[in-house]
Amino acid sequence: MKILHLRRHSIKDGLNGTIGLKGIRLASRLGYESSEPFAKIFHGPSIRTSQTALAFTYGLSCRPRVPTINFVPKSMPIIFGLGDDTFFSEIGTDKFKKAVKGGLSKFAAIRKVHGQEKAMGWAKRGHLALMTMFDAMEDNEKGVGFFHSPTIELTAWVCKATESGIAKWSRLGDMEGLVFALDTQRREIRIVGRIDVETKVHK
Secondary structure (H helix, E strand, C coil): CEEEEEEECCCCCCHHHCCCHHHHHHHHHHHHHCCCCEEEEEECCCHHHHHHHHHHHHHHHCCCCCCCCCCCCCCCCECCCCCCHHHHHHHCCHHHHHHHHCCCCHHHHHHHHHCHHHHHHHHHHHHHHHHHHHHCCCCCCEEEEEECCCHHHHHHHHCCCCHHHHHHHCCCCCCCEEEEEEECCCCEEEEEEEEECCCEEEC
């Protein structure tokens, strides 16, 4: 079994949608407070996700010296398929923005505005990215990756999450996310929890 936490990036309080002081403090604090023995840390190609990964790792590095949970990675691979400039320019049409302003989650708006087939194509990119990360991990390891909403929800959808599950998981806030588990024998992925900033992980 392998476990992978996919978390949304931190607060965009910097210039041009970057992570500013508030976002850095949040990601660092959650890294410091984490009790998970993360063996691998991943992030997407955008500056927001790399800033979040670095701040979270800094928080991990400041923890008391407990070998099983104090981890600073030798590298943080960039993973494509869970959100980049091309993806956001494709989905960010006026109709999409109107649907989100009208109250739909970004995940629901993608499916309504762009259609199920196109949404599933984006979801499959996320699934491929997810498998790339799992393949970089050893059996029984835990990893964490920093990406975007709604690409995390799209990935859950293609992993056969139920409609009721997606409804519960489709409004991820800053640093929130989902926990995925890979059965290494069957090569099957399931969603085993949600990451909440206040309560950490709950099932």
